[in-house]
Amino acid sequence: MIAAVAEKYNLYTKITGGQRIDMFGARLEQLPEIWKELVDAGFESGQAYGKSLRTVKSCVGSTWCRFGVQDSVAMAIQLELRYRGLRSPHKLKMGVSGCARECAEARGKDVGVIATADGWNLYVGGNGGATPAHAQLLAKDLDDETLIKYIDRYFMYYIRTADRLQRTARWQEELDGGIKHVEDVVVKDTLGIAADLEAAMAKHVDTYIDEWADTLKDPERLRRFRSFVNAPDQKDDSITFVPDERGQMRPATAEEKAAAAQQPVLIGASIPLRSRDENEV
Ligand code: SF4
Structure with missing residues (x-):
């Protein structure tokens, strides 16, 4: 089932150090649909990045x-x-x-x-x-x-x-x-x-409740899963991937994005990040 979902949504997969299978690269608005497929197949939320x-x-x-x-x-x-x-x-x-x-x-x-x-x-x-x-x-x-x-x-x-x-x-x-x-x-x-x-x-x-399954039942919470509040069906085109990391896709680098758009690379451009705990990986 994980393989089927990964292929369908073109997600990068990897076995984690904790013996689970990562799937990377889903867009925000794809998450409820992906969760639904996994929940229907018997999977439940693994709290992969929660404080839990x-x-x-x-x-x-x-x-x-x-x-x-x-x-x-x-x-x-x-x-x-x-x-x-x-x-x-x-x-x-x-x-x-x-x-x-x-x-x-x-x-x-x-x-x-x-x-x-x-x-x-x-x-x-x-x-x-x-x-x-x-x-x-x-x-x-x-x-x-x-x-x-x-x-x-x-x-x-x-x-x-x-x-x-x-x-x-x-x-x-x-x-x-x-x-x-x-x-x-x-x-x-x-x-x-x-x-x-x-x-x-x-x-x-x-x-205990499965948070994926619970969210899928709640239209208010599902409204959070969209990239643009005023254009709920539009995907975020600034998130781009290239298909060449060991045969799977990965995020495009700044150079690759600029080359695709035929624009110069912005040297030194940065986005401020909130500080994170040193142990948070
Ligand atoms: S039971 Fe076997 S696999 Fe487990 S810790 Fe001992 S040696 Fe390693």
Whole structure:
């Protein structure tokens, strides 16, 4: 289905580091139509650029790997279904590895889960970006239920106390007591808020909706998907592509646009950009 949509709308495709398939190059007004085709085929919004859960990377796990001690794929699916659509101060990434060899690079994620012979080790506060951080061990040899309970508490505590655009690694560094404080709150419940944090996460899980499907049902929100307010059916001709990047299309460079229009290139012309967080990629 992804191939069919990519071919129909001439989108550039690529496998991402998080094991998903990117499709680049859709114009604004094409998005509802593309979402409709994907939703009708059973796909749902992946929150690919929201401040929310992005991806749960996993290795192949015990099903196919002789080193695997737990089914990391099943756990990754369970975690993705639970935390999909979770809005947060910054993007959230997760990883699940089926043994200590760590092929899913879970310790580079906000929440990393690594299988042990007795259950799962839970690591928190890892990220890549401009200032990478390894996730720190929060709890060892957890059963599935306790693992999920601790992740619920961790995410909700982070969501409620971090600054906007502050990723988990920086939040943990700035917390008084660091990982020890996180352990006190999440594992030992010294603040007595664990039940409240779990209830907040349960509410998220119970009220999750697919934002693509929801938008398609709402004519007011669909009106946002047009390039020109006064000419809703017109496409933006300033967005142009060339078909020569490994056999797929890519955005035209300034030189290519100028050559196509037989105009001189504007040297030094620039469009001011809003500053972005250093980790936002
Ligand atoms: S992390 Fe372990 S179980 Fe997973 S693929 Fe690597 S070696 Fe196999």
